[in-house]
Amino acid sequence: MESLRRFSALVGADLLERSRSRRFWVLLALMTAATWWSFPPAGADYLVLAVNGRYRGLYSSAWIGMVVAMLSIWLSLLGFYLVRGTLVRDIETRVWQLLVATPLTRGAYLLAKWASHMAVLLLVAAASLLVGLVAQWVRAEDRVVDLPELVKPVLLLAVPSLALTAMFAVWFDMVPWLRRTAGNVLYFALWIAILVVSVGSSGAQEGGAPARVAAGAADPRGIHLVQESVRALVAPDLGEPLKPGFCMRCGLGSRTVKTFAWRNWPLGWADIAGRLGWLVAAVAGVVLAAPWMDRAGARVGTPRQAGASGVGRRLRWLDRLLAPLQASALGALVAAEAQRSLRLRPWWWWSAVAAAALVGAMAPTAVAAIGVLAGWMLLLDLYSRAALHEQESRTGAIVFSSVGAGRRVLLARWIMLSALGCLVNLPALLRFLLEAPASALALLAICVSLASWALAFGTLLRNARAFELLACMLAYLALNGAPALNVAVDPLRTALVHLALLAPACALAWWGRTGLRLR
Amino acid sequence: MNAVTLPRDAAMALQQPMLALQELSYAYPNGHRAVDGVSLALGPGILGLLGPNGAGKSSLMRLLSTLARPSAGRILWNGVDVARQPDALRAALGYLPQDFGVYPALSAREFLRYLAAVKGLPHRGTADRVDECLALVGLADSANARLGDFSGGMRQRVGIAQALLNDPQLLIVDEPTVGLDPEERMRFRHLLTDLAGRRLVILCTHIVSDVEASATSLAVMLKGRLRFAGSPEQLIAAARGKVWDWTVDPGRLADLRARYPVSASLRRGDGVRVRLVADSAPAADAEAAEPGLEDAYVCLLASVGGA
Numbered sequence: 001m002e003s004l005r006r007f008s009a010l011v012g013a014d015l016l017e018r019s020r021s022r023r024f025w026v027l028l029a030l031m032t033a034a035t036w037w038s039f040p041p042a043g044a045d046y047l048v049l050a051v052n053g054r055y056r057g058l059y060s061s062a063w064i065g066m067v068v069a070m071l072s073i074w075l076s077l078l079g080f081y082l083v084r085g086t087l088v089r090d091i092e093t094r095v096w097q098l099l100v101a102t103p104l105t106r107g108a109y110l111l112a113k114w115a116s117h118m119a120v121l122l123l124v125a126a127a128s129l130l131v132g133l134v135a136q137w138v139r140a141e142d143r144v145v146d147l148p149e150l151v152k153p154v155l156l157l158a159v160p161s162l163a164l165t166a167m168f169a170v171w172f173d174m175v176p177w178l179r180r181t182a183g184n185v186l187y188f189a190l191w192i193a194i195l196v197v198s199v200g201s202s203g204a205q206e207g208g209a210p211a212r213v214a215a216g217a218a219d220p221r222g223i224h225l226v227q228e229s230v231r232a233l234v235a236p237d238l239g240e241p242l243k244p245g246f247c248m249r250c251g252l253g254s255r256t257v258k259t260f261a262w263r264n265w266p267l268g269w270a271d272i273a274g275r276l277g278w279l280v281a282a283v284a285g286v287v288l289a290a291p292w293m294d295r296a297g298a299r300v301g302t303p304r305q306a307g308a309s310g311v312g313r314r315l316r317w318l319d320r321l322l323a324p325l326q327a328s329a330l331g332a333l334v335a336a337e338a339q340r341s342l343r344l345r346p347w348w349w350w351s352a353v354a355a356a357a358l359v360g361a362m363a364p365t366a367v368a369a370i371g372v373l374a375g376w377m378l379l380l381d382l383y384s385r386a387a388l389h390e391q392e393s394r395t396g397a398i399v400f401s402s403v404g405a406g407r408r409v410l411l412a413r414w415i416m417l418s419a420l421g422c423l424v425n426l427p428a429l430l431r432f433l434l435e436a437p438a439s440a441l442a443l444l445a446i447c448v449s450l451a452s453w454a455l456a457f458g459t460l461l462r463n464a465r466a467f468e469l470l471a472c473m474l475a476y477l478a479l480n481g482a483p484a485l486n487v488a489v490d491p492l493r494t495a496l497v498h499l500a501l502l503a504p505a506c507a508l509a510w511w512g513r514t515g516l517r518l519r
Numbered sequence: 520m521n522a523v524t525l526p527r528d529a530a531m532a533l534q535q536p537m538l539a540l541q542e543l544s545y546a547y548p549n550g551h552r553a554v555d556g557v558s559l560a561l562g563p564g565i566l567g568l569l570g571p572n573g574a575g576k577s578s579l580m581r582l583l584s585t586l587a588r589p590s591a592g593r594i595l596w597n598g599v600d601v602a603r604q605p606d607a608l609r610a611a612l613g614y615l616p617q618d619f620g621v622y623p624a625l626s627a628r629e630f631l632r633y634l635a636a637v638k639g640l641p642h643r644g645t646a647d648r649v650d651e652c653l654a655l656v657g658l659a660d661s662a663n664a665r666l667g668d669f670s671g672g673m674r675q676r677v678g679i680a681q682a683l684l685n686d687p688q689l690l691i692v693d694e695p696t697v698g699l700d701p702e703e704r705m706r707f708r709h710l711l712t713d714l715a716g717r718r719l720v721i722l723c724t725h726i727v728s729d730v731e732a733s734a735t736s737l738a739v740m741l742k743g744r745l746r747f748a749g750s751p752e753q754l755i756a757a758a759r760g761k762v763w764d765w766t767v768d769p770g771r772l773a774d775l776r777a778r779y780p781v782s783a784s785l786r787r788g789d790g791v792r793v794r795l796v797a798d799s800a801p802a803a804d805a806e807a808a809e810p811g812l813e814d815a816y817v818c819l820l821a822s823v824g825g826a
Contacts, residue, residue, distance in 0.1 A: 312624045312667075329642040336625065336633035343624035394620030398681055401584045402638035403609040409637055 006104055007112050014086055014116035019123070023463070027082050028124050031075060035128040038067050039135035047257060050247040051230055052240065054255045057262030060142040062149035064132040066226065066265065069153035070246070072125055073221055076165045077191045079124065081184065081465045083117040083166065087173035087296070096297045107290035110170055114286045117166035125158050141259070149264050156267070157222035160278035164194075164220055167282040174289060174296040181381035181468055188472035198223040199245060216274030225271055234260050312343035333412035334419075341382055341416070352378055353424050360428025365436065368428055369488035372443060373478050375424040376450060376485065377471070382420065383450055384467040386413050387458025387512070406513045410459075414451050414509070421447030432487070442491035442498070449498035452505035459512025536560035536595070537719050538583075538689060543592035545578050553578035555743035556592070565715045567734030567751075568723040569816060575743040576723045577617055580693045583721065584614040596689070613687030615678045617694040617723075623667030627658055627677050630666055634681045652680040656710065672703035679710065690714060693723045708732040731812040739819055746823050751812055758815035763797055765805035766790045782817040796821050 018024050038048040039059060047056050049067050057063030090096040099109060129150065137143060168190070172183040198221040215224045227244065235242040237260060322338060325331030356378065359371030376383075390396035390409075399405050422429060425443060432440035450471075457467035478486035483494045538561045545554040553575045570576045581587040582594065585605040594601040596608040622630055631649040640648065653662050656676040661669070666677065675695065682690055692711070696704045712733045714720060722734060730737065730751070737754055739747040747754060762782070767775060769791050775781065779795040786792075794808060795801065796818045810818065 329636045329639070329645075332632060332642070332645075333636040336629060336636070339629065340622045340624055340633075393622060394618060395622070397581075397584070397586055397614065397616035398619050398634065398678070399637055401586060401609060401612055401614040402634075402685070403606045404639050405637045408639065412636075 003103075003105075003108060006102075007108055007115075010104075010109070010112035011116045011119060014113065015119050018083070018086070018116070018120050023082055024120065027078055028127055030078070031071070031124050032127050032131045034074070035068060035071060035131040036135060038071060039064070039132065039139055041139060042141075042257065044257075045252050047250045047252060048248060050250040051234060051260075052238065052243050053247055053250050054252065055234070055238065055258050055260055058141045058259045059136050059139045060149070060261070060263050061133075061136060061144065061146040062153075062264050063262040064136045065129070065150040065153040066157075066262070068125070068128045068132045069157035069222075070226065070248070071128060072154070072158035072161060073195070075121060075124060075128075075158070076161050076221070077188070078469075079121045079162065080165050080169055080187050080191070081469055083120050084169040084173055084183070084187075086116070087113055087170065088179045091173075091297050092300055094300075100294075100297065105290070106293040107287050110286050110290055110293060111283070113173075114163075114166050114170050114283070117169050118163060121162040121166060122159070125154055125162070129154060142263075146263070152265055152267075156272065156275045157226070160275050160282070161221050163279045163282035167285045170286050171289060174292060176296070176299040181384060181464065184465055184468040185377070185380065185472055188469065188476070192476060194220050216271065216277070220278055222275060225267075225275070229265060229267075233262070233266075312345070315339070315343050318342060330408070330412060330415075333408060334415050337412050337416040338420070341420075349378060357424065357427045360425055361431055365439070365488050368431070369439070369486050370479065372425045372428050372487055373475055373485055375428075376421060376446070377475055379417075379420055379424060380468060380471055381464075383417060383454035383471070384458065384464035386417055386451075387455050387509070388462065388464060389413075391462065410455060410509060410513050414455055414506075417451035417454065418448045421450055436488075436491065438491040438495065439487040442487040442495040445495040445498040445502075446485060446487065449502055449505065452502055452509060456505045456508035456512065459509050537562055537597060539593075539595040541593045541595065543579075543582065543594060544590050545575075545582055545587060546590040552590075552743050554582065554589075557740075557743075557745045558592075559738060559745065559748055561719055561721075561736075563715075563717050563719050564735040565711065565720040565722055565733050567730030567737045568721055568740065569725065569727065569730055569737065570740035571725055571820070573742075574725075574740040576725075576740055577693055578743075579740070580614075580616075580691055580721070580723050583608075583689075584612060584616075584691055585609055608689065610685070611688040613682035613685060613690040615675075615682045615690075615692040615695055617697070619678055621666040621669075621674055621677060624665065626663045626665050627653060627669070627680075628662040630677065631681055631684065635684050638685055640685055648684060649680075652683045655683065656680045657706070672699050675699060675703070675707070679707075683714070688718050690718055690720045691723070692720070694725070695722070696724065696726060696729050704729070727813045727816050739816065741820065741823055747819055751815075754815040754819060755810050755812060758796070758810040758818040760807065761796055761798060761818050762794065762808045762810040762814045763800060763805040764792060764794055764808045765802060766792050780817050780821040782814045 040046060040048070047054065049070055050056055057066070087096075090099070133145065133150065136145070168187060172178040172187060175183070177183075178186060198219045200218075215228075219225065223246075226246070231242055318339060322335035325335040353375065356371045356374040360368045360375065362368075363371060385392065387410075390399050399409060422444065425447075429440055429443050432443060453470075454467055457470070458464070461467075474484040477484050478489075481489055483489040483491075483497075487494065538559075540557050540559045543554055543557045544552060546552045555575070557579065568576055568579070578587070582589055585601060585608060588602060594608070596611070599607040601608045622633070625633065628649060631652060632645060635645045635649060636642070650659070650662070653659050656679050658673065658676055658680065661673065666674065669677065675698075679692070679695070682692070695711075696707055699707060708729060711720060711722065715733070715735070722730060724730060734751060737747065737749060737751050738745060739754075766787070767790055769786070772784070772791055772793070775793060775795065779797050779801060781793055781795045783794040784791050794814060796814065800807070808814070
């Protein structure tokens with residue numbers, strides 16, 4: 001009884017803390033808006049969760065629940081960035097040291113953290129369901145409210161999927177090198193990988209129970225299960241072959257939307273057990289991490305700060321390189337910013353930069369562009385935390401109590417970030433100048449653009465995660481040949497778009513700068 | 520409005536104050552008033568700003584250092600409204616916050632040069648000024664050592680050095696001796712005394728002995744309000760006849776603490792020697808004592824319901 005009270009107190013305090021953050025309400029608003037947008041009226045020119053590009057279920061409780069459950073795939077991405085960090089906060093504020101001196105076990109502590117993550121995520125999912133219910137009533141295609149059918153897809157699809165997200169949030173907070181930018185990037189990659197595996201498994205053909213169990217085991221998001229249900233319930237009435245997968249958002253063009261009835265979602269015990277298996281796996285994953293909690297709690301600060309002296313390398317060659325900058329006040333500021341940032345870089349970072357530079361200089365253009373992208377991603381923590389430095393190092397009161405400090409710091413940091421973006425890709429830049437001037441122009445434009453948007457995001461949102469997530473998404477698009485950060489794809493247009501967006505980014509950063517002083 | 524007794528020198532300062540606070544208030548978004556209608560006029564010297572934790576001292580410091588904007592009232596620096604022209608004060612301000620960080624990868628000299636550039640000091644002469652400030656706080660020998668390797672006391676001295684970079688007319692130091700060992704604390708007090716002169720130093724603390732050692736005038740805050748402004752002698756004079764030494768049995772100590780504000784106690788062979796505040800002698804064998812600043816402070820807090 002006592003331990004249950006401790007557990008619920010921990011979950012309650014965490015939930016209260018998170019529900020009072022602006023991030024929670026922003027995500028709640030985003031997800032509820034997305035949910036409303038997912039149930040367009042009959043005459044709309046798009047569809048969400050479309051089968052064969054133009055079929056959707058009538059807006060019954062069962063279909064509403066299914067769409068909300070599939071939307072939770074996005075929540076499993078965004079939710080991670082919302083809930084993660086509570087363990088890190090406990091460790092860095094030394095609250096963990098207070099807790100460890102109580103009878104609370106490590107397993108119970110981690111489980112409570114996981115449960116509070118789940119509570120936050122399920123609150124958002126519940127709000128989405130509520131909006132879905134309103135949409136069902138307003139669209140009035142089928143006003144029969146069937147609560148079990150409404151909730152069933154969320155329970156069986158969303159809950160196990162979100163349970164894994166909550167587990168990863170706990171794990172990533174425990175591993176020191178995953179607590180900040182690296183963890184945020186890695187989770188994005190992991191999320192993409194899981195999605196690819198899930199979608200891949202949905203292409204498997206129908207089989208017996210063993211085949212269904214095997215497919216379910218490779219499908220954390222439950223996409224295969226939904227696909228199989230559609231194949232069984234809807235495909236026979238379509239009058240055309242069922243195409244694999246779903247279209248999360250389909251433009252209709254000249255096609256007309258067609259609907260099918262979806263009033264219940266029959267599932268076998270093997271399917272239900274498969275979904276619950278993921279939930280159990282998530283809980284087990286959290287509990288099994290308990291033996292490592294003491295080690296995790298002992299590592300306070302970033303891995304670099306937690307090192308022997310926390311001062312990094314001296315890098316005398318860098319001092320000599322930057323010496324000419326000391327001739328002016330702004331130059332001295334830029335030099336100090338660079339020294340402060342680069343001295344704390346570990347050896348592997350320099351090696352990775354060298355490798356990326358080599359790829360940028362030697363590889364074929366398409367691969368070189370990926371090398372350039374890697375160079376920028378290696379600077380991602382500098383970009384995303386550029387405007388948060390005074391907040392994180394507790395130097396804000398010293399820095400911002402002097403005349404024009406915000407302006408000078410912002411300018412120096414913008415110059416430093418822009419220059420670093422170019423310098424890590426210098427070999428590629430020189431090569432492109434000779435071989436593909438448009439790509440060189442795109443590279444320069446992106447360098448300045450990244451620095452500007454990073455500062456804009458940081459000054460306005462006071463948070464690194466939003467920019468890191470955006471950068472990951474753009475990098476993913478670039479890897480798939482989209483032009484956003486890929487200097488080899490339509491470079492001239494890429495350069496122009498980035499240059500056009502420069503003014504609003506700089507304006508936002510400049511505007512946000514005044515807020516730095518007052519926080 | 521707070522009823523504040525101003526001493527003669529403070530009244531003179533009112534005629535041509537460097538810094539004037541007029542009905543200054545600061546409220547948090549939840550409505551809690553951390554600073555509530557504070558009025559004060561200050562000239563050169565060291566002002567000790569005393570008050571228990573949560574009295575509103577640090578909020579007042581943040582207002583004075585332009586890191587927060589008043590909810591009501593004005594701060595005038597040499598007659599200029601700071602809310603309208605914050606740069607007038609910022610240019611003359613040196614601020615050592617209660618809690619501050621440093622850049623561990625930079626040396627003390629590099630960090631101060633960085634801050635000199637951030638503060639917009641003329642580039643020519645910056646190097647000399649940085650070395651001067653480092654020497655002033657006794658860190659000349661450690662100028663090239665990196666801040667990540669500094670002790671807490673050395674970092675605090677770096678904090679003082681950065682506050683002195685622009686040779687400020689107004690130096691604000693917020694709880695500067697917290698976490699320092701006795702030797703460092705003594706060194707800091709001497710430094711503060713040396714720094715006073717034509718400038719105004721505001722020493723914000725809850726440690727009475729820090730103020731006793733260096734302050735020329737005193738202000739006491741409680742629950743956001745200013746409860747006293749004057750000289751240390753005036754505060755002590757107000758406590759005369761209300762401070763008593765009394766040796767009691769150790770078993771009575773808890774009861775005594777519940778009935779009287781106790782400013783000190785010393786365990787001895789014949790019991791516990793207690794110094795307490797009361798309007799009249801608490802017992803026949805209690806002896807009237809000459810109050811120190813600590814006793815006077817406790818006496819003031821007791822009279823306004825803070826102890």
